[in-house]
Amino acid sequence: MSAVIIDGNKIAQDVRNEVAQGVAELQAKHGIVPGLAAFLIGDDPASAIYVRNKHRACQEVGIFSETFKLPADITQDELIGRIRDVNEDDRFHGVLVQLPLPPHMDERTVILSMDPDKDADGLHPLSLGRLVEGKPMFVPGTPAGIQELLKRTDYQTDGKHVVICGRSNIVGKPAAILLMQKAEWANATVTVCHTGTKDLARFTRSADILIVAIGKANAITADMVGENTVVIDVGMNRVPDDTNKRGYRLVGDVDFEEVSKKVAAITPVPGGVGPMTVAMLMLNTLRAAQLKALAAASRV
Numbered sequence: 001m002s003a004v005i006i007d008g009n010k011i012a013q014d015v016r017n018e019v020a021q022g023v024a025e026l027q028a029k030h031g032i033v034p035g036l037a038a039f040l041i042g043d044d045p046a047s048a049i050y051v052r053n054k055h056r057a058c059q060e061v062g063i064f065s066e067t068f069k070l071p072a073d074i075t076q077d078e079l080i081g082r083i084r085d086v087n088e089d090d091r092f093h094g095v096l097v098q099l100p101l102p103p104h105m106d107e108r109t110v111i112l113s114m115d116p117d118k119d120a121d122g123l124h125p126l127s128l129g130r131l132v133e134g135k136p137m138f139v140p141g142t143p144a145g146i147q148e149l150l151k152r153t154d155y156q157t158d159g160k161h162v163v164i165c166g167r168s169n170i171v172g173k174p175a176a177i178l179l180m181q182k183a184e185w186a187n188a189t190v191t192v193c194h195t196g197t198k199d200l201a202r203f204t205r206s207a208d209i210l211i212v213a214i215g216k217a218n219a220i221t222a223d224m225v226g227e228n229t230v231v232i233d234v235g236m237n238r239v240p241d242d243t244n245k246r247g248y249r250l251v252g253d254v255d256f257e258e259v260s261k262k263v264a265a266i267t268p269v270p271g272g273v274g275p276m277t278v279a280m281l282m283l284n285t286l287r288a289a290q291l292k293a294l295a296a297a298s299r300v
């Protein structure tokens with residue numbers, strides 16, 4: 001039997017339509033147009049594509065957006081100065097710094113310089129701390145997008161065994177914390193696997209829901225999955241492909257060809273988690289603007 005293919009493009013479009021409606025309402029009621037500032041440092045081609053996609057999504061939903069493209073050799077202090085300018089700029093309700101940063105910068109110091117009230121990416125320690133407490137304000141886009149995919153395709157998480165491969169600060173760790181919360185579309189038993197895990201397949205085979213975010217093409221093969229598993233592939237790897245005019249194609253961390261013949265459901269790459277990450281960024285930016293409107297209304 002072959003798996004249900006979870007259509008991230010379609011679900012992300014639904015989310016963006018809802019955001020567009022929220023943006024229109026905010027403007028009609030409060031005269032506020034949500035704004036997002038994106039910092040792109042250096043010339044990593046993948047990062048440039050991601051930021052361009054975010055800008056396009058903003059345009060589609062009616063969010064004002066500006067991308068600040070800065071050279072790879074900008075100093076950390078200069079970058080932080082530019083972020084502080086955006087913190088003070090009322091046109092922007094959300095700010096994001098595209099990762100990875102150039103090697104001479106300290107990611108944590110840069111993220112700490114962002115106003116936590118504008119943390120549309122949910123990566124500020126205050127946002128992550130709130131998530132740990134079970135009182136999230138801004139959830140990072142990829143974990144939030146995964147939860148939204150599961151919810152909108154009705155793959156229940158409550159009481160299920162969720163196995164996450166990868167422990168990054170932007171996907172693995174926040175996804176684990178999000179899905180273990182005592183809350184709707186969470187309440188899962190979560191296992192986190194990483195480079196220190198011995199016999200990875202022992203864990204992946206026992207998953208009801210398998211989330212893979214390790215950044216290695218075709219790392220999860222058909223012998224590592226069970227037949228009733230729902231597979232969420234966060235990977236986005238470029239592999240050489242002469243038949244493609246770009247000279248490469250994008251593949252996930254899961255051997256889609258073989259795994260999709262075996263499991264219950266799977267997200268494709270591209271067109272699975274990626275568009276959801278962007279859609280949830282739009283939702284966070286709208287939320288930041290809504291919270292600001294509420295705060296302003298409560299002061300009058």
Ligand code: GUN
Pocket residue numbers: 096097098099100121141142170277
């Ligand atoms: N790099 C890869 N994914 C992301 C993301 O979701 N946000 C940011 N800021 N950088 C990334």
